[in-house]
Amino acid sequence: MTTAIKIKDINKSYGNLQALSNVNLEIKKGEFFGLLGPNGAGKSTLIKIMAGLAHKDSGSITVLGNDVVKEPKLTKKALGIVPQEVVIDPYFNPKEALRLQSGYFGINNNEEKIDELLTALDLQDKAEAYSRNLSGGMKRRLLIAKALVHDPEIIVLDEPTAGVDVELRNSLWDYIRKLNREGKTIILTTHYLEEAETLCDRIAIMDKGEIITIDTKENLVNSIDKKIVELNLTQDIDELPTFFNKYPYEFNKERKEINIELTKDNLIKFINEVYQSELVIEDIDIASAKLEDVFLRLTNLGGDKDE
Amino acid sequence: MNNYTSFFALVKKEVLRFIKVSIQTIFAPLISTSLYLIIFSYSFKSKEIAGYGVPYIQFIIPGLVIMGIIQNSFANTSSSLIISKYQGTIVDLLLAPLSHMELSLGMMIGGIARGLAVGTSIYLVSILFASGQIANPLLLLFTATLVAGIFSLLGLIAGLWAEKFDHVSIFSNFFITPLTFLSGVFYSVKSLPGIWSQVSLFNPVFYMVDIVRYAFVNHSDINPFFSLGVISSLFIILFGLTTYLFKIGYKIKD
Numbered sequence: 001m002t003t004a005i006k007i008k009d010i011n012k013s014y015g016n017l018q019a020l021s022n023v024n025l026e027i028k029k030g031e032f033f034g035l036l037g038p039n040g041a042g043k044s045t046l047i048k049i050m051a052g053l054a055h056k057d058s059g060s061i062t063v064l065g066n067d068v069v070k071e072p073k074l075t076k077k078a079l080g081i082v083p084q085e086v087v088i089d090p091y092f093n094p095k096e097a098l099r100l101q102s103g104y105f106g107i108n109n110n111e112e113k114i115d116e117l118l119t120a121l122d123l124q125d126k127a128e129a130y131s132r133n134l135s136g137g138m139k140r141r142l143l144i145a146k147a148l149v150h151d152p153e154i155i156v157l158d159e160p161t162a163g164v165d166v167e168l169r170n171s172l173w174d175y176i177r178k179l180n181r182e183g184k185t186i187i188l189t190t191h192y193l194e195e196a197e198t199l200c201d202r203i204a205i206m207d208k209g210e211i212i213t214i215d216t217k218e219n220l221v222n223s224i225d226k227k228i229v230e231l232n233l234t235q236d237i238d239e240l241p242t243f244f245n246k247y248p249y250e251f252n253k254e255r256k257e258i259n260i261e262l263t264k265d266n267l268i269k270f271i272n273e274v275y276q277s278e279l280v281i282e283d284i285d286i287a288s289a290k291l292e293d294v295f296l297r298l299t300n301l302g303g304d305k306d307e
Numbered sequence: 308m309n310n311y312t313s314f315f316a317l318v319k320k321e322v323l324r325f326i327k328v329s330i331q332t333i334f335a336p337l338i339s340t341s342l343y344l345i346i347f348s349y350s351f352k353s354k355e356i357a358g359y360g361v362p363y364i365q366f367i368i369p370g371l372v373i374m375g376i377i378q379n380s381f382a383n384t385s386s387s388l389i390i391s392k393y394q395g396t397i398v399d400l401l402l403a404p405l406s407h408m409e410l411s412l413g414m415m416i417g418g419i420a421r422g423l424a425v426g427t428s429i430y431l432v433s434i435l436f437a438s439g440q441i442a443n444p445l446l447l448l449f450t451a452t453l454v455a456g457i458f459s460l461l462g463l464i465a466g467l468w469a470e471k472f473d474h475v476s477i478f479s480n481f482f483i484t485p486l487t488f489l490s491g492v493f494y495s496v497k498s499l500p501g502i503w504s505q506v507s508l509f510n511p512v513f514y515m516v517d518i519v520r521y522a523f524v525n526h527s528d529i530n531p532f533f534s535l536g537v538i539s540s541l542f543i544i545l546f547g548l549t550t551y552l553f554k555i556g557y558k559i560k561d
Binding site: 014089 | 312313315316317319320323324327328391394395396398399400401402403404405406556560561
């Protein structure tokens with residue numbers, strides 16, 4: 001069996017709002033999968049239905065081949081869900097919370113795993129602290145620990161790094177990557193596109209309740225025909241040579257810096273033009289399109305400028 | 308249910324929850340009931356209830372015990388649910404591999420535990436005021452558990468339905484407290500004037516008080532088997548309803 005999750009024709013509406021329409025998605029075992037989309041795109045609703053936190057109107061979801069509605073116990077055990085909202089039960093300290101959580105998932109003595117998680121998520125100092133006094137980032141890490149106590153095959157992280165500082169974010173991702181290398185399937189929704197770009201193998205972009213594209217990260221990024229060239233000049237000049245007018249550019253006189261946006265085809269042509277001109281170049285930097293460009297173009301968030 | 312660990316974890320959580328705040332959940336109700344005992348034992352020393360042949364204090368002890376059970380079983384499940392809805396920790400239960408029946412059963416047992424803990428404490432304190440004699444201990448244990456179960460289930464229904472803490476108090480102040488006070492905790496419904504003794508038969512709490520009193524003093528207003536039938540049926544209906552509400556995710560699933 002190579003399919004971790006199969007989502008088939010899922011529809012869901014809240015009153016007049018169509019939250020999900022005909023969503024189809026297949027996530028393979030061992031993938032690091034990104035689910036991206038602007039707020040209200042339907043990512044969390046999809047995850048809620050997968051997790052049994054919301055009802056669907058129609059369609060089906062299977063987790064490791066089991067239907068989430070017909071076999072909820074099996075599918076819940078296979079899933080480790082880190083919910084978007086930070087919710088902590090103040091009655092229990094982190095260690096107690098993790099013990100209880102282990103119990104919910106049918107594990108009686110789970111001290112080894114609990115200690116491993118507390119260490120990996122840098123919570124060992126707070127193991128017996130009053131949960132209400134944990135910082136926002138600690139609470140979020142505790143949520144992640146809770147989702148992992150039962151060693152689930154599929155780990156779903158819904159906006160997991162909001163409020164977690166950069167250093168801890170890196171150690172958190174190191175840990176999740178390690179789990180992925182060990183064969184766990186990871187599903188990530190995030191607003192930090194750079195995070196998705198560095199971590200995910202395959203990405204689905206959702207907008208207004210629909211999946212608008214699914215592809216590997218490389219294909220998505222390559223689908224945007226864009227190169228951004230940054231030139232640094234050695235001497236002051238007042239005017240750029242006329243060939244620049246063919247391309248959209250920005251010129252910063254004081255910093256002697258030119259930014260220019262090109263397609264792949266005219267990149268070489270441009271470099272030649274620069275070479276043959278009288279400009280003396282100190283440094284040149286060429287960047288490819290980013291996931292953010294793909295995201296903005298597909299979801300219409302960055303468009304409308306020209307209209 | 309091939310693995311009971313999940314279920315016991317839920318029961319454990321529900322019990323730990325009230326034990327961690329036992330001053331509020333066990334000792335506070337014990338104090339207020341002890342005050343009833345003190346006041347009634349001095350104010351109505353010579354009062355007797357027709358047909359019962361026991362001192363008044365002995366007549367009301369069963370009622371006070373069951374009243375403590377009712378209020379605390381209800382309070383436990385309703386507050387557990389409304390707090391977890393309010394804080395969002397309800398997702399922990401919904402994400403856990405627990406069936407709907409395990410959810411209602413596990414939370415109900417938490418409520419029963421608190422109800423019986425309070426009921427037992429009240430009984431122990433009552434020994435200071437009366438003989439402490441129990442005519443049918445097994446029947447008492449059985450019916451007390453059943454009553455605690457009924458009000459734990461009502462607490463779950465109230466907790467599911469409620470959207471804020473206010474709503475739970477509607478249940479307890481406008482239904483449970485009046486029904487309890489008018490159920491014959493402090494008097495025999497037989498002695499009520501005119502149609503009021505008939506009206507009392509529509510109050511389900513009456514049957515609970517009456518059978519528990521029977522278990523204590525071996526005398527009741529009506530046939531104890533009939534009361535047992537009433538409260539057993541009520542329990543079964545409420546258990547089915549609660550499980551159904553968890554199944555459809557009433558007000559807890561989108």
